[in-house]
Amino acid sequence: MKIIKVFIKFGLVGASGVLVNMAIYSSLIAFDVNYLVAATIAFLFAVSSNFYLNFVWTFKGKGEGKSVKEKYTHFFLISLVNFVINLFVLRLAVESLAGNEYIYGMLEKYSKLDSDKTIKIISQIIGIGIATFFNFFGNYFITFREKKEK
Secondary structure (H helix, E strand, C coil), rough: HHHHHHHHHHHHHHHHHHHHHHHHHHHHHHHCHHHHHHHHHHHHHHHHHHHHHHHHHHCCCCCCCCCHHHHHHHHHHHHHHHHHHHHHHHHHHHHHHHCHHHHHHHHHHHHCCCCHHHHHHHHHHHHHHHHHHHHHHHHHHCCCCCCCCC
């Protein structure tokens, strides 16, 4: 039951990170920045925001045997692995959805944005969603795990 409570907190922090990520990513896409570059810049902002909130709230008091620097390093490295997963899914989704006439028809009907930009934004949300599970378990079992007594 405890892991579920921690996962819910992690999810709430993650949601705030998604807002940070998507605000930056969408803004860069609107300015025609390459979607992979935009995703990288958005990731760098969101990862620091997420670490701070997870450190002070989600995993408060956990991993006491580790320094903040050590926790941030682990958090960043785990996030980096998940970022690679996100980029893979993002690229796969963009390439799969791009040029699909049915998708373009739906987007033109319901979105005021350019269809290519909307596909990139939807694909980023999908990538973040898939990477979230890997991110949680990596941080739960590595970053904020208590050091074993020797």
